[in-house]
Amino acid sequence: MSIVGAAVIGEAAADEVVDLKALQAETDIGAPIAELERDLIGLAPVKQRIREIAAYLLVARAREKVGLTANPPTLHMAFTGNPGTGKTTVALRMASILHRLGYVRKGHLVSVTRDDLVGQYIGHTAPKTKEVLKRAMGGVLFIDEAYYLYRPENEKDYGQEAIEILLQVMENQREDLVVILAGYRDRMETFFASNPGFRSRIAHHIDFPDYDDGELLAIAETIAAEGEYRLSGAARAAMADYIVRRRRQPSFANARSIRNAIDRARLRQAMRLCAGAGIASRDNLQTIEAEDIRASRVFTL
Amino acid sequence: MRVTQGAFSFLPDLTDAQIAAQIDYCLRQEWAVSVEFTDDPHPRNTYWEMWGMPMFDLRDPVGAMQEIKACRAAHPDAYVRVNAFDNTRGWETVRLSFLVQRPAREPGFRLERVEAEGRTIRYAVRAYAVDRPEGHRYGPAREQRS
Numbered sequence: 001m002s003i004v005g006a007a008v009i010g011e012a013a014a015d016e017v018v019d020l021k022a023l024q025a026e027t028d029i030g031a032p033i034a035e036l037e038r039d040l041i042g043l044a045p046v047k048q049r050i051r052e053i054a055a056y057l058l059v060a061r062a063r064e065k066v067g068l069t070a071n072p073p074t075l076h077m078a079f080t081g082n083p084g085t086g087k088t089t090v091a092l093r094m095a096s097i098l099h100r101l102g103y104v105r106k107g108h109l110v111s112v113t114r115d116d117l118v119g120q121y122i123g124h125t126a127p128k129t130k131e132v133l134k135r136a137m138g139g140v141l142f143i144d145e146a147y148y149l150y151r152p153e154n155e156k157d158y159g160q161e162a163i164e165i166l167l168q169v170m171e172n173q174r175e176d177l178v179v180i181l182a183g184y185r186d187r188m189e190t191f192f193a194s195n196p197g198f199r200s201r202i203a204h205h206i207d208f209p210d211y212d213d214g215e216l217l218a219i220a221e222t223i224a225a226e227g228e229y230r231l232s233g234a235a236r237a238a239m240a241d242y243i244v245r246r247r248r249q250p251s252f253a254n255a256r257s258i259r260n261a262i263d264r265a266r267l268r269q270a271m272r273l274c275a276g277a278g279i280a281s282r283d284n285l286q287t288i289e290a291e292d293i294r295a296s297r298v299f300t301l
Numbered sequence: 302m303r304v305t306q307g308a309f310s311f312l313p314d315l316t317d318a319q320i321a322a323q324i325d326y327c328l329r330q331e332w333a334v335s336v337e338f339t340d341d342p343h344p345r346n347t348y349w350e351m352w353g354m355p356m357f358d359l360r361d362p363v364g365a366m367q368e369i370k371a372c373r374a375a376h377p378d379a380y381v382r383v384n385a386f387d388n389t390r391g392w393e394t395v396r397l398s399f400l401v402q403r404p405a406r407e408p409g410f411r412l413e414r415v416e417a418e419g420r421t422i423r424y425a426v427r428a429y430a431v432d433r434p435e436g437h438r439y440g441p442a443r444e445q446r447s
Contacts, residue, residue, distance in 0.1 A: 106360045134368075138361025176363045 081208025302409030
């Protein structure tokens with residue numbers, strides 16, 4: 001608790017000073033944000049938004065120290081974006097960031113989909129949803145593909161019941177849990193349009209942009225490095241080529257497509273090594289060559 | 302007569318904040334917390350009614366506190382207790398159990414003497430409350446069905 005200099009005590013001293021830098025060091029918030037910057041490629045608007053939220057929470061804390069009213073901020077969020085743009089990954093990090101900021105008490109993430117919230121017969125939904133909410137208390141509840149909760153085509157659908165319970169808890173127990181809804185942009189729009197209660201209770205709508213080609217290449221190298229593989233120079237060029245072609249094809253899912261491409265390249269590399277001389281050096285074992293990538297179906301289409 | 306069962310029962314009744322702190326401790330030990338209630342205060346009564354399932358994989362006491370409050374609201378005249386079950390191999394038992402609600406008026410127990418063979422005296426403890434049927438044992442005397 002570091003209040004700087006002369007203005008140490010004095011209940012409502014107007015010149016009371018709070019050292020934000022010290023507060024920042026104390027809450028250890030720099031570390032998760034630096035990790036976010038380092039580990040996640042691209043996503044500039046997302047990172048910007050997270051920095052804003054972090055700064056806001058820090059200031060809220062400082063306000064509390066000098067005795068200004070600090071209503072607990074609403075931190076429910078909606079993550080929208082195309083497939084494979086890192087929504088789930090960021091949600092995981094979000095839980096730890098909010099925990100270190102002291103906003104959620106435990107900092108765990110409970111990840112659910114419609115199946116975990118909505119029951120199959122009358123009277124089954126409420127206990128199921130409440131059970132999930134109880135587990136998520138003190139942490140972050142991540143609802144993936146949230147728009148499936150609402151099925152307008154079936155008016156007897158139990159999803160509506162789950163939505164009502166969720167809304168109630170989001171409103172009344174803001175200090176106990178943070179709800180993050182995630183899904184594809186257009187379908188989330190329809191979902192919010194038909195459930196205006198959700199839109200107004202969610203303070204932060206964060207849009208995940210698609211990755212550009214350079215970012216996808218960097219992601220490819222990161223994914224390869226995670227598995228202790230590396231791309232040779234020619235393979236990197238092939239990968240860049242692959243990304244351009246893959247993007248034009250249907251069901252392109254950003255980083256997820258790249259992960260799958262790397263996985264398949266690893267299979268082909270294994271085949272190549274087995275079919276070859278039968279002797280592989282350490283270097284051979286970890287290098288993905290251009291031919292492993294060029295063999296992809298994407299290049300023949 | 303104040304019933305003293307379970308942990309902390311010789312202390313003043315715990316406040317909700319203290320109960321939450323105890324539950325938080327239990328959850329940090331990875332024990333499963335459950336809520337039970339009864340209106341038969343006999344010390345050998347091990348079969349309390351369960352208020353819902355034991356709460357596995359809770360991380361925060363708020364969820365358990367909700368259940369405690371719901372149970373109190375539904376059974377304002379009953380004893381309510383919290384159990385914390387440790388499923389670690391070798392323990393597999395309740396590690397902590399304490400009352401979180403007791404009826405406003407606790408009439409206590411009487412000692413019954415029964416003469417057995419050869420004028421041996423056998424003793425039994427009987428709660429005054431159980432003279433009335435289940436569900437009518439505490440709180441305002443309600444009309445009883447005949």
